[in-house]
Amino acid sequence: xxxxxxxxxxxxxxxxxxxxxxxxxxxxxxxxxxxxxxxxxxxxxxxxxxxxxxxxxxxxxxxxxxxxxxxxxxxxxxxxxxxxxxxxxxxxxxxxxxxxxxxxxxxxxxxxxxxxxxxxxxxxxxxxxxxxxxxxxxxxxxxxxxxxxxxxxxxxxxxxxxxxxxxxxxxxxxxxxxxxxxxxxxxxxxxxxxxxxxxxxxxxxxxxxxxxxxxxxxxxxxxxxxxxxxxxxxxxxxxxxxxxxxxxxxxxxxxxxxxxxxxxxxxxxxxxxxxxxxxxxxxxxxxxxxxxxxxxxxxxxxxxxxxxxxxxxxxxxxxxxxxxxxxxxxxxxxxxxxxxxxxxx
Ligand code: SAH
Numbered sequence: 001x002x003x004x005x006x007x008x009x010x011x012x013x014x015x016x017x018x019x020x021x022x023x024x025x026x027x028x029x030x031x032x033x034x035x036x037x038x039x040x041x042x043x044x045x046x047x048x049x050x051x052x053x054x055x056x057x058x059x060x061x062x063x064x065x066x067x068x069x070x071x072x073x074x075x076x077x078x079x080x081x082x083x084x085x086x087x088x089x090x091x092x093x094x095x096x097x098x099x100x101x102x103x104x105x106x107x108x109x110x111x112x113x114x115x116x117x118x119x120x121x122x123x124x125x126x127x128x129x130x131x132x133x134x135x136x137x138x139x140x141x142x143x144x145x146x147x148x149x150x151x152x153x154x155x156x157x158x159x160x161x162x163x164x165x166x167x168x169x170x171x172x173x174x175x176x177x178x179x180x181x182x183x184x185x186x187x188x189x190x191x192x193x194x195x196x197x198x199x200x201x202x203x204x205x206x207x208x209x210x211x212x213x214x215x216x217x218x219x220x221x222x223x224x225x226x227x228x229x230x231x232x233x234x235x236x237x238x239x240x241x242x243x244x245x246x247x248x249x250x251x252x253x254x255x256x257x258x259x260x261x262x263x264x265x266x267x268x269x270x271x272x273x274x275x276x277x278x279x280x281x282x283x284x285x286x287x288x289x290x291x292x293x294x295x296x297x298x299x300x301x302x303x304x305x306x307x308x309x310x311x312x313x314x315x316x317x318x319x320x321x322x323x324x325x326x327x328x329x330x331x332x333x334x335x336x337x338x339x340x341x342x343x344x345x
Contacts (some may be wrong), residue, residue, distance in 0.1 A: 004059035005033050005132030006169045009178065019058055021051060027178075028054075029253040032161035034179030037139045039063055059291075060085065064140050080141065081336065084109070084133055088126055089336050091156055092137040100150030108158025109168060113192050114227040115182040117257055119291040120157040120336075127160070138174070152182065155190040156213070156338065161197035171206060184208050190255065195232045198240040203248040209242055211253040211284070212237065216263050217271035225262065234275075241279050252281040258307060259288045260299040270308045273314030283311055283318040 007015060012026035025047070032044040041052050041061050055061070064082040067089060071078050076096040083089050090106040112116070112125035138149055152174070154160045160167045167189070175184050190211040197211070214237075216222035222229035222248065241252050255278055258264050276283050285308055287298040298304070304320060311318040 001058070001060040003130040003132040004029070004055070004061050004174065005135055005178060006130060006166070008172065008176070015059075019054060021054070025051065030178060033061075034135075034173060037142070037180075039140075039143065041184060053225050059134070060130075062130065062136045064133075064136050066140070066144065069144075080137075080144070082137065082140065084129075090129070090133075090137070092141055093156065094141050094145060094242055101147055102151040102153060103138050103141050103144075104153045104156050105134055106156035106158050107134060107160040107163050111158050112162065113159045115192060115215075116225045117215075117259060117288055117291065117294055117296050119293070121293075122293055125158075125162075128166060129158070130174060131166045134166070134170040135173055138180075148180075151186045151188070153188045153190065155188070158338050159192055159194070159200070160189050160248050161191045161194040164197050164200065168204065168248055173207070175206070185250075188253070192226060192228045193232055193237045194228070195236050195238075195240045198237075198244055202240075202244040207248050207250055209250055210241070210248075211255050212281075213257075214254045214272070214275070215257050217268050217275060221263060221268075225259075238275065238278060241281070245280055248317075252279050254279070254281045254283050255286060256283055257286045257288045258304055260297045260303075262296065264299045264303055264307055266306075266310055269310035270314060273311045273316040276311070276316040276318075277314075282317075284318050284321055285311075286321045 002015065009026050009030050012029055013023035016023055016025055028046060029044070032038050038044060040063060041055050044052065053310070062085060066080060066082065067083050068081040069078060078094040080092045080094070081089055082092060088109040090109060092106065093104040095102045095104070106129065106130045109126035110123050111121040114121050138152065142149055154167070171184065171187060174180055174182050174187070184206045188211055190213060192213045201210070215225060217266040219229060219233050222234065244250070245252055256263070256272060272283060274283070285304065287304055288296050290297055299307070308318050308320055
């Protein structure tokens, strides 16, 4: 069934015409879904009972079931485990920063990218999310918290560029007038580096922040920890990211998970600084979140700080990501996995 929340007003008009309904209803429906953000078709009070029934028969109207909410004792981070209409689960994280509220959403159920340090990919890809399922993670978190969301990061479970069309629909619905109307500048999309889609994204005319999960400074090392590196070289990635920067003028972020004894040498800091310099990028260092099945550990604190100061000495802007909500399985994919294996519920 067609995901009704993924449709633009014009597409809704056509869809309504096809089922013999008046196209002017499209704007009303859109307003209920994306501006008032009701949780169900039943709540649309100026829509007749007959039309509601017809909509329920013809379209899928995604709603999520909250299975679990974990609240960090260390900060205001909240992690939600949501059940999708087909019974699959995804994680969504809510973070409060001084500069506003952020939500980190999932773009797929599982992931097929196979990064060695990541929990989300352990069970492979189950399926991609529809746009409505991505939107609902945000809408539902706003309903639960009663607060507005200022920033969105697509950094949860899944590879957003492995679900390109739905990702784009999600971004269009979220940013267009008449709906939540979030500025594209407040959205960050994180990718392991699917070159064709980085280029495609550059041409969409959206000033979105792109974060590249780099994690290694040579092709050899990257291949050891990220299978995607067999498909695209660092040179190809640099070229695509450079093009993204040229097209959008948006500063790129390079994510670098620091793994003890794997990618934390001074030489690697130097190489990373030169990549960042070439790409006008900001470096975000993430001390690796240990995943039980993976056996990777964080470098010592001093080594992390030394890595950062080396980068700075070489002229790169580098921050160390605050590890929010670690006590609540902050790293993506860990809660969903725990539920699947141990049945945390
Ligand atoms: N597939 C996308 C987005 C999801 S992962 C991507 O690869 O960018 C979000 C970020 O968390 C990525 O940079 C990813 O490499 C990183 N990440 C995954 N597992 C991690 C872990 N155990 N510790 C630290 N960072 C991790």
